[in-house]
Amino acid sequence: MAKVKYYYDAETLSYRKIERKTGTTVKYSVMFLLASALFGFIFVFIASQYIQSPKERQLARELQNMELQYELLNRRMNEAFAALENVEERDNAIYRLYFEVNPIPQEQRRAGFGGINRYQKFEGFDNSKLIAETNKRLDILEKAIVVQSKSLDEIAVLAEDKEKFLTAIPAIQPVNNEELTRMASGYGYRTDPFTKVRKFHFGMDFTAPRGTPIYASGDGVVARADNSASGYGKHIRIDHGFGYVSLYAHLYKYNVRDNQRVKRGDLIGFVGSTGRS
Known part of the structure; x- marks a missing residue:
């Protein structure tokens, strides 16, 4: 039951009942609801900026794990490049020199890919630069391995021919x-x-x-x-x-x-x- 309020009327020297108008009540009610809604919206907005949902936390963990995997992959690629460079150096300085064939220039071994942007499909994602750069290094490594593999195939043929040549040369006396x-x-x-x-x-x-x-x-x-x-x-x-x-x-x-x-x-x-x- 709503409380009845009175006010003191100095002219009549008596208490008079306060009459509440319906329009005023509705007005205050609407203002209260609007203020409550605005406050709730502001609270939700602020909370959404600083408090992650379970799904967002899961996505953040997955993103962090992906970054770690890419970092480990790049470390492995560094090791692969170092091992490949050692083979390339011996290929140019020893094998190809011994068989008297021209060394393969570094520009040819590390040549990129011209034409269209091969990594455009990675744009627009989180860490797109990291993903694109990693894939680019993988492509260069793959191509360098192909170049070195073909070089070793060539050296193998030259070695076989050299062996045949050395055994074919008339090199021993025909009579003991x-x-x-x-x-x-x-x-x-x-x-x-x-x-x-x-x-x-x-x-x-x-x-x-x-x-x-x-x-x-x-x-x-x-x-x-x-x-x-x-x-x-x-x-x-x-x-x-x-x-x-x-x-x-x-x-x-x-x-x-x-x-x-x-x-x-x-x-x-x-x-x-x-x-x-």
Whole structure:
């Protein structure tokens, strides 16, 4: 029940009842409600600025965790770049130098990507710069690894060719020293034993007992094993590749056939005195 209020009327010297108008009551009620609503809005606004909701706290934790993961990823990339740079340095300064091929310039190894902005899709997000920069470094690292991988493939081919080259070169004496009687004639000018004319001798003559084993001086393929060449008698030609061919002449007999592949040190024939010997 609402309280009844009175006021003292000095003219009548009596208390009179205060009459409250309906409009005034409504006015005060509306003003109170508006003030309450405004205060509530201000409180909610301030609270929203300083107090996070559970979902916002979860998103903040996820964002913090993502930043940590990107930081760890960048550290790992730094380690990967350091290891790659060590391989690149050895590639240029040792491997490519040994095989006499040009080093790969750093500009080619660390070349970026021209044209359109490859990282535009990362714009507009929180930490978009961090995400874009990390992806850019990943792309450069991936490309550098591809360049180095191709370089190592090239070096592997060169190494294989080098190995073939080294084993193909006629590098050993075809007759063992213990079987060798003497070196009859060397490479260069000499007096022909038959014509007595000074002329160039395109080989080396070894004197050894008949039947002494003759060995291939390098890897190759037997180009011919016959006695059809004038003056050589029974002879063997081995094509070693790389522009090298060796000839073994005046044999007693063969131990190989045409198109047979031989290795350095393989027995190919025996010393004889056929042809112009």
